[in-house]
Amino acid sequence: MIIVIKPHTPKDQIDEVVAEVERLGYTSHAIVGAVQSVIACIGDETTHHTLEALSALPQVAKVMAVQRRYKLVSRESHPQSTVIDVAGVPVGGPKLSLMAGPCSVESEEQLMKTALAVKAAGATILRGGAFKPRTSPYEFQGLGRDGLKLLAQARAETGLRIVTEVLSENDVDDVAAVADILQIGARNAQNFQLLIAAARTGKPILLKRGMSERIEEWFLAAEYILSEGNVNVMLCERGIRTFETYTRNTLDLAAVAIAKKETHLPVIVDPSQGAGRADLVPILCAGAIAMGADGLIVEVHPHPAEALSDGQQQVDFTGFQKLVSGLAPFLQAVGRSV
Amino acid sequence: MIIVIKPHTPKDQIDEVVAEVERLGYTSHAIVGAVQSVIACIGDETTHHTLEALSALPQVAKVMAVQRRYKLVSRESHPQSTVIDVAGVPVGGPKLSLMAGPCSVESEEQLMKTALAVKAAGATILRGGAFKPRTSPYEFQGLGRDGLKLLAQARAETGLRIVTEVLSENDVDDVAAVADILQIGARNAQNFQLLIAAARTGKPILLKRGMSERIEEWFLAAEYILSEGNVNVMLCERGIRTFETYTRNTLDLAAVAIAKKETHLPVIVDPSQGAGRADLVPILCAGAIAMGADGLIVEVHPHPAEALSDGQQQVDFTGFQKLVSGLAPFLQAVGRSV
Amino acid sequence: MIIVIKPHTPKDQIDEVVAEVERLGYTSHAIVGAVQSVIACIGDETTHHTLEALSALPQVAKVMAVQRRYKLVSRESHPQSTVIDVAGVPVGGPKLSLMAGPCSVESEEQLMKTALAVKAAGATILRGGAFKPRTSPYEFQGLGRDGLKLLAQARAETGLRIVTEVLSENDVDDVAAVADILQIGARNAQNFQLLIAAARTGKPILLKRGMSERIEEWFLAAEYILSEGNVNVMLCERGIRTFETYTRNTLDLAAVAIAKKETHLPVIVDPSQGAGRADLVPILCAGAIAMGADGLIVEVHPHPAEALSDGQQQVDFTGFQKLVSGLAPFLQAVGRSV
Amino acid sequence: MIIVIKPHTPKDQIDEVVAEVERLGYTSHAIVGAVQSVIACIGDETTHHTLEALSALPQVAKVMAVQRRYKLVSRESHPQSTVIDVAGVPVGGPKLSLMAGPCSVESEEQLMKTALAVKAAGATILRGGAFKPRTSPYEFQGLGRDGLKLLAQARAETGLRIVTEVLSENDVDDVAAVADILQIGARNAQNFQLLIAAARTGKPILLKRGMSERIEEWFLAAEYILSEGNVNVMLCERGIRTFETYTRNTLDLAAVAIAKKETHLPVIVDPSQGAGRADLVPILCAGAIAMGADGLIVEVHPHPAEALSDGQQQVDFTGFQKLVSGLAPFLQAVGRSV
DSSP: OEEEEOTTOOHHHHHHHHHHHHHTTOEEEEEEOSSOEEEEEESOTTTSOOSGGGGGSTTEEEEEOOSOSOOTTBTTTOOSOOOEEETTEEESSSBOEEEEEOSBOOOHHHHHHHHHHHHHHTOSEEEOBSSOOOSSTTSOOOOTHHHHHHHHHHHHHHOOEEEEEOOOGGGHHHHHHHOSEEEEOGGGTTOHHHHHHHHHTOOOEEEEOOTTOOHHHHHHHHHHHHTTTOOOEEEEEOOBOOSOOSSSSBOOHHHHHHHHHHBSSOEEEOHHHHHSOGGGHHHHHHHHHHTTOSEEEEEBOSSGGGOSSOGGGOBOHHHHHHHHHHHHHHHHHHTOBO | OEEEEOTTOOHHHHHHHHHHHHHTTOEEEEEEOSSOEEEEEESOTTTSOOSGGGGGSTTEEEEEOOSOSOOTTBTTTOOSOOOEEETTEEESSSBOEEEEEOSBOOOHHHHHHHHHHHHHHTOSEEEOBSSOOOSSTTSOOOOTHHHHHHHHHHHHHHOOEEEEEOOOGGGHHHHHHHOSEEEEOGGGTTOHHHHHHHHHTOOOEEEEOOTTOOHHHHHHHHHHHHTTTOOOEEEEEOOBOOSOOSSSSBOOHHHHHHHHHHBSSOEEEOHHHHHSOGGGHHHHHHHHHHTTOSEEEEEBOSSGGGOSSOGGGOBOHHHHHHHHHHTHHHHHHHTOBO | OEEEEOTTOOHHHHHHHHHHHHHTTOEEEEEEOSSOEEEEEESOTTTSOOSGGGGGSTTEEEEEOOSOSOOTTBTTTOOSOOOEEETTEEESSSBOEEEEEOSBOOOHHHHHHHHHHHHHHTOOEEEOBSSOOOSSTTSOOOOTHHHHHHHHHHHHHHOOEEEEEOOOGGGHHHHHHHOSEEEEOGGGTTOHHHHHHHHHTOOOEEEEOOTTOOHHHHHHHHHHHHTTTOOOEEEEEOOBOOSOOSSSSBOOHHHHHHHHHHBSSOEEEOHHHHHSOGGGHHHHHHHHHHTTOSEEEEEBOSSGGGOSSOGGGOBOHHHHHHHHHHTHHHHHHHTOBO | OEEEEOTTOOHHHHHHHHHHHHHTTOEEEEEEOSSOEEEEEESOTTTSOOSGGGGGSTTEEEEEOOSOSOOTTBTTTOOSOOOEEETTEEESSSBOEEEEEOSBOOOHHHHHHHHHHHHHHTOSEEEOBSSOOOSSTTSOOOOTHHHHHHHHHHHHHHOOEEEEEOOOGGGHHHHHHHOSEEEEOGGGTTOHHHHHHHHHTOOOEEEEOOTTOOHHHHHHHHHHHHTTTOOOEEEEEOOBOOSOOSSSSBOOHHHHHHHHHHBSSOEEEOHHHHHSOGGGHHHHHHHHHHTTOSEEEEEBOSSGGGOSSOGGGOBOHHHHHHHHHHHHHHHHHHTOBO
């Protein structure tokens, strides 16, 4: 930590800060200038009392963090890329992981048809929401446990692995009984109790970035999972909230490259939420691949216009097939395959 | 809903949209212009299938919502302002509710001293976090159930009512056994399962606005609670996340006036989180009162520089006393008292 | 500046950075830890080569600024609050400056009627746009020089001082011939050439904050004007662009208190642009006064629904009169008068 | 335009709005429901009085735009993609346009060396700032006219075309005498007077998106140029300002695809400004190509750590050479070449 002292602070008040720093267990180096002084504090911020609170002192201008706050997720601590074993399907290796399926599980027919269609197009993992977090209590909330049963059935019939969202600590075990990957949604991106409960199942976790979560906070949310002993985390970029209204969110593709560089975890991109518009989904998939994404999670529905949730961002079967074949040259460019 | 058709769409494709609208149970009025056409759809969007998904149709340019999506929280549905009875202390009436206390409950001594100090200064409700949502797993996570016990003790000794955050559905009953108000924090602002569990205790709920939650979404989160039969919701503005870095968040004081106008619920302002800097807290309290706030929730600590969390935004006892006395002229201006 | 070295960097690569720092004229203090090292660099960043570029070196993790970048606008350099003499009307002193008038000057009748109405209600400065920056080339662009003539006439007939926007360096002299205050709008907030040209007229300048301008950048834009020898700058908060859509902008009232604290310049609030909705303008005026604003600039139109620009945020004459009388208790609270 | 009437508004007040709409020259269709009513208004909003101001009426809930506000830039008005002739070098056709060079022109040696290096790597257009818009008046402001002379010399010696920023209407002619493309920077993105002056030179214009400019506003800024008769506009995405601090800006790559779809203009991506970090520039170039960009503008400097501006985001000669060769597979994927 670097503590910046206000200009023209007398020596004895600087000493006061130094004393406080030492008392909290850090080694301090004060660099006292004619006008401006700073105190460099050496010590592990993850095991000591935070120094941030020192900005409450009147002579302190600001306290600046120097260290990275995440450890277990960092590539520094684990140089090789982590490949996650999703019930036999690797995520994070040379193959691009293709996850696809409806926004919500709506009916047996809808789910089975979609599962077969996405499998035929090359997907290995089926997505589908049984528990849906909806902005309004009057919107369709998902089929719940009935939805889970349909997902189990789809898994049995198609062999596709299942990724589905868990909204409640109380549902973690039931969801984990069916799902191969537990999805933590953007609204729960910093619901640490849910993260911990999900981590403890040992199942792979797809962790979406929160709507206004800084990249460092996203990594720290993953750190919660890893510090529970579960290293099977996929980071999922799904767009951040900005002032732009043309797209539902602003897909931050630079974050994909950053996550690949700074962490050892696989990175998945969700272009459906990212754009909120089906027409942009295919090209965003190409962009995501070029930026180094290890996988894509795409919303597919038999009849998007009749979807019970987010129809505007779902592609139909033909659209998905075209999307996948259109990715071939980009996969080749990065040396990957589906 | 208004469906905007793409320019130059032939009549039969417009009819296709009309047919879909009617099939979903709405009455449609197509206004077909030489270039531009729109379809106005009459029907209750809260009981019918959403029409938003129709933007998946290729001839649809966009679908625009006309109706307000919230009902029970709206002032239209309940013209008088709701006054909440917090174990005998009214919130939302002519008096300004003053909630104060430490960011985190740290020890018996810290809490009791602070409770007495804030009571002496005029507070009627004690805040204090027992369960703390922290960005990093390596930061102080609160005393948990031991913190709840200390809060219960402070309540017994001072008569102050208690507001404290609940992070987990599994803790709702334990927290409700001690707290007079359950606080839902910004990170859980759209954790609907937690909202529902908290609602079902029947206890008053302080609902913080999420970091990037639009005002409409905040009202809809409250609607989740009211639709569970619990009308005792206080809306709490605590700043939104923007590009500005001088303050931790951007306190959106216009949102206070909007919430008072659009809903019948009491509105509380959190200037400590809002600014993230103790020096701005007093003047933000004045601003909040001028904007119509029904209450304030202020972080107070015996020694902010040694606080285990968020010391930089906590005021000390003298600071809090000055803050409260400085509010007198503003309370007089709005015809309120502490 | 503090240069943070990447963890585990060998000593010779740290020395390389030190050498570069010294070469650029700074004194360096390297604090070398077992894992983490930092280099504190002493020297005036406003007269030396920037050290920010050193983050281009592979062993540098980041470069953090320590010093404030603004000087002439800082309260540190000029402890007393500046009171600007606007042709005999003081701005920044104990009186609240009330600036009001139409968004755009539309006609002689519209302007004269409005001028008389706002004067009767207590305004001392008339606003009115002759040159209008409009998002679309198809929108009303203002009356230009004819608008300036009408403003001159209104000044002559009512004695009100004039504030009006200048959009082009080429119009600076013509606008300065009529206006008592040159307004720099949000879109030109970092059009430094225009700022410099306006500064050189010696006229008082109302400098709006840009739509996504950080507070520090706003102060630095003012610094451009002061460094041209013109100290007559009023900082104007008019809302920043966020994800919120209920209001046109998010009025950042904390910025008012910050500007009063950090600089010696008068601070004006524009609640009309800030909210983009007439119904919120009166209460935002009260909030602005409580937050320490030295003045208000309010859009007033005889018939807002027929305004050629921004009718939705303009109040009518009765509305403005009520607004002003409603401010009395808040002015009393802060010890000010109109 | 759609005018949404407040719920429970009596018929005569709806008629009042209808009358106003008709008086302003629009044809109205009122759809009056039991609770909710809307008025659809047919008429060209680009030639009539805006209806937005009607939201000033007390019975109006909101006014919603239906039409696109831009025309000349729209692909609807001009289905083929525009290819701009930059003194013999086409921009917008099958070849990817590679623009590269230093952030600022600093010296003859720096510029000439860089020009030769970027040419050798495949660039056809040399960038270099002679007039620099800097946040602080104490930062290097560029060499001005001396910088222009060096650019002219580099053009003569290398045959590279020149793109350089113009900051002032008064410099437009001098810059146009040297530059093949006039760059309008992010800070001047809505400085319409500068846009008009630049447009009138007839030179190709590279129009950067403003820091917080919505996509529609960016297109409307281009519309200003086209409506002056200059169709040679390149839209340049350079990142928007968000809450994220890891990168200097958030590069909005979806905006590239949107601009290609909605307009007929070439789209250029600036990854240097977009990331503000040299290490992310190469992969962002790959992403930009995958998203359909017609060109890249990349900052290159002989010794980034000693650059007079923005060293942290400039790549060196070796870095640029590697960057360009690394793009080959992505160019192949989209069927383009340098």
